[in-house]
Amino acid sequence: MAQRPSVKGVGDVVALIDGLGKITGRAQVIWFLVFGGLFLDAYSNAALSAGLGPMTTQMELTSTQVSILTATAPALAIIFNPVGGWLATRIGRVPPLLIAKVFAIAGALLAAFAGDFTVVWLGRVLVGVAYGIDFAVAMALLAEYTPAKLGGRLNLWQAVWYVATTSNLVLALVFFNLDVGADIWRWSVGSAAVVAAVLLLGQWLMLRESPTWLASKGRLDEAVVNLDRIYGIEAVAGKPDEATRAATEAPAIGFRQAGLLFKGEYLPRTVLSSVISLGQSMQYFAVGWYLPLISLTIFGESFEKATIGSMVFNAFGIAGGLLSAYFGRRLGLRLSSAAGFAGVFVALLAMGLTFEKVPTAVAFLLPVLFILCHSAGPGANGKSIAALSYSSDVRALGTGVTGMVGSFGSVVGLYVFPQIKDSLGLADTFLVLSVVPLLGLITCLAIKWDPTKAASPDEAAGQDRTAVATRSGAPESAESVTAR
Template sequence: MAQRPSVKGVADIVALIDGLRTVTGRARVTWYLAFGGLFLDAYANAALSAGLGPMTDQMDLSSTEISVLTATAPFLAIIFNPVGGWLATRIGRVPPLLLAKVFAVAGALLAAFAGDFTTVWFGRVLVGVAYGIDFAVAMALLAEYTPKASSGRLNLWQAVWYCATTGNLLLALGFYNLDVGQDIWRWSLGSAGVIAAVLLVLQWLFLVESPAWLASKGRLEEAVKNLRKIYGIGAAADTTGAEARAVAAKPAIGMRHAGLLFKGDYLPRTLLSSVISLGQGLQYFAVGWYLPVISLTIFGESFEKATIGSMVFNAVGIVGGLASAYFGRRMGLRLSSAYGFGGVFVALVAMGLTFGKAPLVIAFCLPVLFILCHSAGPGANGKSIAALSYSSDVRALGTGVTGMVGSFGSVIGLYVFPQIKEGLGLGNTFLVLSVVPLLGMLTCLAIKWDPTKADASPDDEAHGGLDQVRQVRQERGSHDAAVRP
């Protein structure tokens, strides 16, 4: 019987996981459960959008109150993305994810049963906290669950996002046909609470702590146990080596260590992922703000027609999100982002030059081109490239900081560009906004880092080096050959 591979630290864990071709068995269940949190984040954001009109009429909301409600979640994400990363670095990946679901359930129910603006707003505060924590941690966990050969699958979060928004619109249409009247917003927000409660139970029962994170804390016995539980990989913990002793003596990474993300090899990676995340947030939320207007123009002004129109645009996002995994695998995350930014630039310039003049077919096709290029490129890659660019000990902190930058883009896109629109008009606003994808494209072409094309993962570089990685993979291959019938 062949000897089980020895695990001395994070590099060994990463090498064993990267030796797999794909995510199968128990790993697939945990992988999709982590993705479920991202579905909830998108669904909870769409729930407010779908019911905002009826809520405004029922509660007689002012324009200021509407602005506050729509700003709350992305603003809080600016704060709680790095907080979530810090929690995941200190206490593990799974506990913050469960905590986020508790906040999501409480926030959704509070808003759904609210009798005044203040109560609705406080519910959205809790949802924003959940959103900020969950997104940073889920991407870090997914990166550590996924073999390098399947790293392009991380981009599927973009398709999941659009599936969630489409699902919420479809549900809103169903509630509308049930004649719930202006209470439709309560059903929309409340359904997000139901999804959060189901996810809370399932994640509590089936999510398994990341073996890479456990190894980064020197908890090798637990790490190899979880390796077997998730992937069926049999390994032995070597807690006597110098690497294990060094990990145990190393101080825990905290918020005060965020400067590490802007030093050495991490500096260009942080700049690249931050620019992609900021750019995609700016362009999506600025143009996304006007998609309902475009939808009303094309499909009609009734609630049903406008909702169906929005679903059509989101269906394009699903296609682009699915394509992003393919393009990310074939071209790499950096180049697929560059091409996506380029397509968005062309779409925005064309929208700006032809706004109010183009035939209806062109007026429809240009937003479709925008959404397709956005979702197939930078829309997905900003989160994925951050999750894959850092070693396990700082990964959650890195995804948190990048998420914070992206949330800045969301807030700016929602509130700065409407102000520009008031002064310049919608067509000229699209032309001004086209600068964002142009700068994003140039940044992607200038910075050459791409984790999907690198010879070694960040954990390999930080903890083992290529020689050790190759040795571990060779041991893994010998072990598989020995036990194969």
């Protein structure tokens, strides 16, 4: 009978997970359940987007009120992205995900049954809390659940985003054909509560705490149990190595330690991931989120035509999201982001210079180019690169801070876009926005870090702690060296 491997710290857990050739069985179910939270985040945003026109008409909303409603969720996410990261660092990865679903259910129901602007806004506040917490924690947990050789799978969140958006648009068409009238937005927004409830039940029953996080806290017995429950990996808890002892004796990572992300080797990683996240969110939420309105301009003043047009655009987003894993693996996350920003820059320039001056076919192809380049490059990588750039002790905080920066971009895109559009018109707005992908492209070319081309952050961090412990006088043994 083969001897069970001994787990002495994070490095051993990472090595065992990375040794897997694929994710199967319960691990596969768990992996997609975590992805389900990202589906919900996108679905909740799309629910408001799809019903924005009827809601505006029914409630007689001003352009300022529309901007406030659309920007509220990402504005709250600015605060709750790092809060989610802090919670995930302190109490684990799974509890914040469950808390987020409760907020999502409450927010969707409150907005769906609202009688005025204020109540709808309060519902969006709760959705923003859920969005902020869930996205920061889910990406960190997925990174820890996934073997290194399959790290590109994290980019599939972008395809999931567009699948969720398309699903809500399909549902909106169903409600439209059921003749629900101006209340169509209530059905669209309220359906997010059903999705959140299903996910809450599934995650509560199936999710298990990250073995990597447990090991980082010195809870090796629990880490071993969850390795077996999730992956069927049978291991035994050993004596904690020097790196694990050093980590557990160090102060817990929290908001006060956020400065670590902007020092030493983490500084370029944080800058790169933040710029990619900021740029992709600004360009998507300024243009991609408003595809129904753009579709109205291209295809005519018909809800059905605009919705179908948006679905077609999103189909290319799904294709780009699926391709992002391939490009991320072949080019690396940095260069694939640079290529995507370059394509978006060209698309926005062309849209601005030719809008309403070219045949419908050309006007249709330019947003397609935008969506493809966005989703295959920076759209997917904005979240993935942060989740893969930090060691487990700061990973959730890093994804939270990066998510906060991305949410700021969402707010700017959602709030500023209607204002610029009203002042300059749609064509000139596209030209102004082209500056965003240009700056993203320059940053990606200037900073050379790419987690897919470097050693594991957990491995490097473990070696650093071991070296510090050794220099302080602790004897180094074979047990104190972690191998990936």
